[in-house]
Amino acid sequence: MRPHEARRDAYRRMAREQGYRSRSAYKLKELNRAYRVIGAGFGVLDVGCCPGGWTQVAVQLAGSRGRVMGMDTSHTDEVPGARTVRLDVSDDGAAGEVLAYFGKRVDAVVCDLSPQVSGNWSVDHARQVSLNYDAARVMARVLARGGNAVFKVFDGEYSAEFCSYVKKMFARTRSTKPRASRKTSSEMYVVCLGHTGG
Ligand SMILES: C[S@@+](CC[C@H](N)C(=O)[O-])C[C@H]1O[C@@H](n2cnc3c(N)ncnc32)[C@H](O)[C@@H]1O
Numbered sequence: 001m002r003p004h005e006a007r008r009d010a011y012r013r014m015a016r017e018q019g020y021r022s023r024s025a026y027k028l029k030e031l032n033r034a035y036r037v038i039g040a041g042f043g044v045l046d047v048g049c050c051p052g053g054w055t056q057v058a059v060q061l062a063g064s065r066g067r068v069m070g071m072d073t074s075h076t077d078e079v080p081g082a083r084t085v086r087l088d089v090s091d092d093g094a095a096g097e098v099l100a101y102f103g104k105r106v107d108a109v110v111c112d113l114s115p116q117v118s119g120n121w122s123v124d125h126a127r128q129v130s131l132n133y134d135a136a137r138v139m140a141r142v143l144a145r146g147g148n149a150v151f152k153v154f155d156g157e158y159s160a161e162f163c164s165y166v167k168k169m170f171a172r173t174r175s176t177k178p179r180a181s182r183k184t185s186s187e188m189y190v191v192c193l194g195h196t197g198g
């Protein structure tokens with residue numbers, strides 16, 4: 001986004017005024033209003049959490065009886081009410097770390113993963129979808145039956161295949177683009193409800 005566009009961006013302004021670390025926070029809020037991915041008392045894993053906007057929202061939604069863990073390859077400054085860890089989602093030990101922290105399976109997994117973008121769209125799209133497969137593998141090991149998930153997907157050649165892959169594991173899925181997601185961005189979100197374990 002160019003500087004003059006950033007100034008005009010209402011979500012960015014709102015994020016600054018309301019103390020959210022990213023304008024993306026409003027995407028999760030919007031998705032949750034529509035689909036109730038996270039409810040009070042939930043255990044929530046936030047994959048690709050830095051700088052922490054979604055983690056802040058997850059803490060608010062899960063409330064005092066909930067528990068939230070954020071995971072990212074970059075360092076995330078502490079988010080009050082959450083545990084943030086520096087961890088690669090493709091690491092073999094990732095699911096084990098999550099289960100060790102929660103002591104049981106979680107109720108929701110939310111993924112807003114983006115690779116370091118190279119500027120070459122096909123490469124970035126392929127990398128982003130590949131990260132999602134890693135996240136889905138972790139999800140399959142840590143999400144409770146009946147639990148929910150959200151995946152950001154860079155829409156392109158491989159996104160339909162990824163969507164059918166996760167669809168098999170849930171009672172209901174929906175692809176959507178929240179208003180807070182820029183129209184010019186190719187990202188969309190796959191909301192997955194009712195983990196069947198399939
Ligand atoms: C768009 S940002 C997430 C923004 C966040 N949802 C928020 O609201 O603040 C995407 C994140 O994915 C992280 N990421 C990329 N590859 C990763 C990996 N292999 N494991 C964990 N995190 C990764 C990046 O470091 C980056 O911080």
